Amino acid sequence: MKTIKGPAIFLAQFAGDAPPFNTLESIARWAADLGFVGLQIPTWDARLFDLAAAANSKSYCEEIQGKLAALGLAVTELSTHLQGQLIATHPAYDRVFDAFAPPAQHQNPVARQAWANEQLLLAAKASRNFGLTAHATFSGALAWPYMYPWPPRPPGLVDEAFKELARRWRPILDAFDDAGVDVCFEIHPGEDLHDGVSFEMFLERVGNHRRCHMLYDPSHLLLQHIDYLGYIDVYHERIRAFHVKDAEFNVSPRQGVYGGYQPWLARAARFRSLGDGQVDFGGIFSRLARYDYPGWAVLEWECALKDAAVGAAEGARFISQHTIKVTDKAFDDFANSNVDHALVGDLLGLKQHA
Secondary structure (H helix, E strand, C coil): CCCCEEEEEECCCCCCCCCCCCCHHHHHHHHHHHCCCEEEEECCCCCCCCHHHHHHCHHHHHHHHHHHHHCCCEEEEEEEHHHHHCCCECHHHHHHHHHHCCHHHCCCHHHHHHHHHHHHHHHHHHHHHHCCCEEEECCCECCHHHCCCCCCCCCCHHHHHHHHHHHHHHHHHHHHHHHCCEEEEECCCCCCCCCHHHHHHHHHHCCCCCCEEEEECHHHHHCCCCCHHHHHHHHHHHEEEEEECEEEECCCCCCCCCHHHCCHHHCCEEEECCCCCCCCHHHHHHHHHHCCCCCEEEECCCCCCCCHHHHHHHHHHHHHHHCCCCCCCCCCHHHCCCCCHHHHHHHHCCHHHC
């Protein structure tokens, strides 16, 4: 069995224009002081990272690794969540998702998708230069506006959407295969890959591609009322990345999982800092250890109530406390002895039937 690596932190929600959050070196020092040993890096944030440089210069990656190693840190995965979202965007979301791309691609969906595609190809090369084995991203979505079947969907709509999604991702998956890196799609509402069944639909259409994997985030599963522990039993072979994020669903007579168009604080279903929600992390870490999960436990902090810096500090301790250092022997090994075939035969009564 493998001991899960961590604690690590996804930097996307913490990066900002003010120190210590405005450069990779300063935010890394802040994270290390909190007790983190790994960083998941958002590749779209130029304050922290230059994706093109990482793809084209191994020395750039080695320089980053050296500076992080001096602080006791390692890169866990690179993230292209925002770029991955733009691989497939329904026209209803064109204007709001323009913000994820450079201004030159705004109001030009074809150019925006081409830019996103190139970003993913750069991320494959950059991940290889860092020596990483997993990459975190979103799938994007073509069918999401039709998620609820009213008005009734015309026949073939979902199938065509997933065929097109697979067509767009297949060459990217091949590029990551060449780089020796798994693509881990975060299973997330707003993406066409938002639960186990939708992931299976996509996996089938990319020919069970060996680089097509999942980023497991139990908060998104809890809020959909999915059995997030059983999910690990079913999909553990495809889970290659892990966001440690908490959530709660407070049953209400006035709203449900769709939230009544309310802000996060007023929703029945909302994200919480680690330990403040309803997710059974003891069960999660036990199952991931049981199935030899090979990756990192990465804090993704999102909470409508708690201060981010407090959530980060508590999160590092929380992950450390839940990480199971796996045993290299069974607890009852002390009672084991070499096989005595005569004794075994006697105990089973086999000699009586000889």
